[in-house]
């Protein structure tokens with residue numbers, strides 16, 4: 001039975017420290033956005049928390065408060081920021097290199113951006129081949145490096161007078177790592193840290209340090225990171241929220257909107273070809289086949305999960321799904337994605353849809369960082385430790401409990417998120433049944 005009484009949520013008092021791993025395009029676009037919003041220079045478009053409303057009760061009740069008024073969430077004014085990056089540029093320099101925002105949006109807040117200087121990172125080129133870092137920690141073992149991260153976390157919290165912290169991974173995509181024995185249990189994981197086992201990537205050290213310090217961890221990249229039995233168990237034992245993986249922003253977001261349409265109408269699919277050109281640093285990192293493999297796995301799983309070929313073999317038993325990312329510097333952060341979808345209808349007659357998405361990657365990702373930081377903190381205050389499946393809405397490869405298949409359909413994810421907010425606040429779930437409005441015998 002689900003407990004429908006209002007959950008106890010610790011008050012949203014004091015300052016929330018948001019620590020970003022990686023101070024690149026996404027992170028600086030997020031930081032510049034929050035500061036612009038705080039100064040009334042821009043609007044937080046794309047943030048469900050800042051722009052969204054939530055319907056409560058019956059349609060005829062006309063109760064639809066803003067989400068930020070309904071649930072106790074930290075206000076943008078109460079956020080403080082820190083970051084780690086192997087590149088020593090402060091947020092101002094990094095935003096200029098990223099080339100996402102125009103000078104008119106960077107210059108008025110230059111001082112704020114300059115004040116965010118990255119702490120030395122735990123970085124190893126073995127895991128991100130196309131980057132060279134100089135602002136890097138050194139330590140005898142991976143364990144020792146993670147202990148330094150713990151110290152950074154504690155020091156940041158006390159220096160900035162924060163009441164609570166959250167960590168969001170906005171750093172590069174690491175090479176593909178298959179889950180193995182080192183990730184099976186916390187004991188094996190910690191032994192592997194002491195042995196500096198290659199199965200322990202830098203991102204896992206940040207995640208472990210966060211959990212040790214009781215800090216929620218959200219993973220915006222497709223790396224394995226916190227999605228292992230060892231760290232999942234650790235997070236639920238410690239009652240610390242975790243979520244991931246890989247911000248759902250561009251082509252995959254469109255995919256998780258269109259594919260449920262085919263399935264809802266029982267239309268078949270024979271092929272889906274997706275290609276992108278992208279010229280930012282993320283594109284450069286993904287040009288390395290090992291990092292691309294991590295991204296590819298994250299992007300490919302979506303159709304399989306939504307379309308359930310084993311349940312509908314006639315419709316989805318034979319799909320050719322291809323995903324390509326091509327590094328093309330002139331395009332910068334303004335990615336262009338093409339999708340060619342071959343589908344079929346009545347008696348198998350073929351049809352096509354073509355999508356040409358001219359998007360701005362970091363503009364789409366920045367509000368997700370914001371929502372994830374605030375919702376992860378809400379989850380922590382509501383004592384929801386472990387995997388936050390209700391935050392699947394934000395991810396390409398949503399984490400789910402061991403025996404569960406993840407939910408990919410954007411609108412089911414959206415309903416799940418809002419119903420979780422209603423459940424937290426002791427409000428009725430909305431099922432969209434609707435019979436209550438009609439006078440049936």
Ligand SMILES: NC(=O)c1ccc[n+]([C@@H]2O[C@H](COP(=O)([O-])OP(=O)(O)OC[C@H]3O[C@@H](n4cnc5c(N)ncnc54)[C@H](O)[C@@H]3O)[C@@H](O)[C@H]2O)c1
Nearest residue numbers: 022024025026085121171172173221247249281282361365
């Ligand atoms: N923008 C989007 O729409 C989107 C969508 C999904 C996922 N992502 C992921 O978000 C991440 C960030 O994207 P971006 O465009 O900002 O990339 P970016 O290359 O501009 O920034 C990444 C930053 O991470 C730093 N970094 C690398 N390894 C690190 C480490 N071990 N510790 C600390 N910092 C480290 C890099 O030096 C770089 O400054 C990437 O993994 C990307 O795949 C982005």
